[in-house]
Amino acid sequence: MSSEWTADRIVEQTIRIMSQGVTAMQRLTDAYFAKRTQEADVNWVTIQMAREYGAMSFYGDLARLAIRGGISGRDADEFTHIIKEEVDHYRSYQILLDLTIGKDTPIPDDDCFHYLNIRFTPDGVAFFPGSEEVVARKWPEHHRFISLWMDNYNNLPSWSSKLLMTQGEGGSCGWHWCLANAPQTDDFLKGTAKLEKVVVEDELQHGPDEIRRLAEAYDPANAMPMEAMFEIAREMRYLDIRERNEQFLYPLSEAELEEIRGLIYSDTLEPATIYDAVA
Numbered sequence: 354m355s356s357e358w359t360a361d362r363i364v365e366q367t368i369r370i371m372s373q374g375v376t377a378m379q380r381l382t383d384a385y386f387a388k389r390t391q392e393a394d395v396n397w398v399t400i401q402m403a404r405e406y407g408a409m410s411f412y413g414d415l416a417r418l419a420i421r422g423g424i425s426g427r428d429a430d431e432f433t434h435i436i437k438e439e440v441d442h443y444r445s446y447q448i449l450l451d452l453t454i455g456k457d458t459p460i461p462d463d464d465c466f467h468y469l470n471i472r473f474t475p476d477g478v479a480f481f482p483g484s485e486e487v488v489a490r491k492w493p494e495h496h497r498f499i500s501l502w503m504d505n506y507n508n509l510p511s512w513s514s515k516l517l518m519t520q521g522e523g524g525s526c527g528w529h530w531c532l533a534n535a536p537q538t539d540d541f542l543k544g545t546a547k548l549e550k551v552v553v554e555d556e557l558q559h560g561p562d563e564i565r566r567l568a569e570a571y572d573p574a575n576a577m578p579m580e581a582m583f584e585i586a587r588e589m590r591y592l593d594i595r596e597r598n599e600q601f602l603y604p605l606s607e608a609e610l611e612e613i614r615g616l617i618y619s620d621t622l623e624p625a626t627i628y629d630a631v632a
């Protein structure tokens with residue numbers, strides 16, 4: 354019954370699923386730390402640079418849409434701030450990449466710029482022409498996640514769509530948090546932890562901080578059934594683990610991924626505490 358869904362309950366359930374996703378993500382990052390290769394280091398940093406590149410460009414689209422949707426110039430200024438942070442993240446990962454392959458070495462895989470080469474228009478979100486084929490071929494797990502994410506944005510009732518969008522950057526935030534806690538065993542992981550501590554602080558403001566405001570504006574007329582929406586949130590958390598496993602060059606086996614899937618869907622993982630500040 355929809356009337357049972359108070360703002361507090363919506364916030365609690367949204368954060369719970371994201372936080373359980375972080376606990377699952379810790380299993381993945383632990384496996385990566387244990388099985389690390391230089392190839393895996395270079396791969397995840399290169400992809401992460403591409404994600405930051407995608408974010409810095411699509412926040413420009415979101416600013417444009419928000420202004421056309423009627424927000425004030427003062428509120429639009431917030432986007433300038435976010436875009437600057439995404440550019441800073443891009444630069445930080447570039448510095449980290451230099452630590453692995455040497456300063457000023459060209460980016461190892463130029464195709465990476467297709468990874469999050471998406472645009473938001475009044476018709477919805479989609480890849481720029483030519484990028485989706487590359488992504489589907491080279492990064493099928495990422496393609497699976499991003500397809501669900503775009504489908505949520507394009508096709509769900511507006512309130513549910515906005516709430517699920519917070520699971521996107523919110524989930525990424527968890528991944529950064531796990532890396533911020535990397536064991537300090539060499540210069541690369543020391544550099545990783547240092548930069549990730551900054552990124553986590555920024556990313557908590559790129560989505561998760563919206564959850565409370567959205568929950569208070571819950572609009573059943575523009576929402577899908579709440580349980581069904583939270584099932585999609587769980588699916589996002591599971592596909593996110595698979596996508597990040599691909600980014601780290603597969604430290605987790607299919608059997609381990611299947612176990613994580615069961616834990617996410619049965620609601621049995623102990624939630625991590627990372628989002629307490631925004632709850």
Ligand SMILES: [Fe+2]
Nearest residue numbers: 405408439442
């Ligand atoms: Fe970022």
Ligand SMILES: [Fe+2]
Nearest residue numbers: 408522556559
């Ligand atoms: Fe961000």
